[in-house]
Amino acid sequence: MDIPWEDVRLFLAVAETGSLSGAARRLRIGQPTVSRRLAALEYTLGAALFRRGVEGASLTSAGERLLGPAKKMAEWAGEVGRAVESSDRSPRGLVRITATPFQSFDFLAPFGAWLAGKHPGLRLEVLSSIQYLDLNRGEADLALRAKAPTQEGLKEVLVLEFENAVFVSKSLAAKLPRKPSLAELPWIAWAPPFDMVPPNPQLEELIPGFTPAFTSDNYLVQLAAAEAGLGAMVMARNRHRFSRPSSLVPLPIDLGPYQRSSLYLVCAKSALDIPRVRRVSELLVSELEKVGASSSS
Template sequence: MQLSWEDLRLFLAVYEAGSLSAAARALGLGQATLSRRMSEMESAVGEPLFVRGAQGVRLTAVAQRLLPSTQRMAEWASEASLSLCAPADRPAGRVRIAAPPGLAQSFLAPFAARLQQQYPELRLEVLAGEAVLNLSRGEADLSMRVMPPSDPELICLDQISGPIRVFAAPSYASSLRRPYGLADLRWISWAAPFEGLRMHQALVEAIPGFTPSFSADDYNVQYAACVAGVGALLVADIRHRYSQFERLLDLGLDLGPTAVGTMYLVCHRRQRQLPKVQAVIDALREELEWARQASAN
């Protein structure tokens, strides 16, 4: 089956507008013409693409499978237009980065300010969450994740590691009576549905009957609780340019040689060819190299 880019462009417009009438207005077409084109496309596919209702349209199962590829085609078409208008050293457009919330807040948000100075026409869109987005389906352009990719179409562009350490606010640290061990601390950890994450499981394995004193499903909430003196927190000690460790104390507890956290920078092979994505990759790799040098000194 061969689908033309023009038909796919119209299909995407209907999806984004939410109705045939709204899409027709946005495209400058008659609604009857657009409806006919979509019917012809559905005939070529062999199945309906939209369920039509009083409130507009929604995608069928086959259309949902078609949507990610169509969105990527639109992005490449936009990138082709931009490449003709913008100088090679001035990449432009949106780049989506998926990352855990803690890294998104402490690293990517301030990183965006530095990137903007270098490439004012680039726009970062940070997708913060613990779930690993699917780069093959185009859910993001880049990913910073705690596990290496297993998909052969994904490239690990860089990685950085640091020891997992126990941190606490000075107010809580001063209340502890020495000597103390892991089981003597009030712990901050993960709430449902993230009890399976590595940091939580490390505490479950190290402390019999482990129950956190405070839990949250967002790392930024955990960090705020730690700063407030609620308890201790496990953190991979990776000192990047924007680190906020100065607000916390390392309690000096040894978790063993295998207690290491690693962050991986991942991209799909096809996305790496986009100049705007490559510009962000280069900037991120410079930041990670800065962090490695800072740790070595």
């Protein structure tokens, strides 16, 4: 029995988002279309793949058996797509980069503006996300991540070591003790469903009974709150030539084991065979190496 890739892709979207509406958003099609195509797939297979309920869609035993092969098929579809694109020898077109909200806002957005001026044939699409997108499947071409790649088929293009610091507004700094402790600070942190995203777990480890003064699920809202003097944020201390002016100032506070962090530029190994991806990767490496050099000097 031949199952078209588009049907497998739809099955995976429902399985991984946990609902038909989530799959519709991921695939950018209507929910009735998802429901109709899923019903047709289940009819073809002669088995229900999901149990539908008010809380979403959960896999049946038949769905569980299909999940592993479907994920492999998605990875091979990404590999096929990269093989086709590698035949285009011109470094032109769209390159998709996924990164944290901070890296997307602080570095990739101004980098994109510089790239458009220097290399008008290249375009960036920045996918700001807390979750890791699957590079093997082709959900993005490049990624800036806080952890080294462990998935087979991925390549670590560059690792950058940098220093973290606690930042507050000048108005808040004037109200604090000269050398405040971590526990004395009003903190700005992630709200659910991102409350396990750094620096929340690290602050919980360092501060007994950690309770933020302000939380948000949006990085830019957190940054606006810090600039308004509402609290402190842990941010990378390194500066780069695209850095925007900031009213925040670092405090002389030791973050212990979290004083330093790493940033990894990652891609699928075969993605570097695509000229436009390779060129953007090279430009990113050049800029990030300058950041590393300035941080160590």
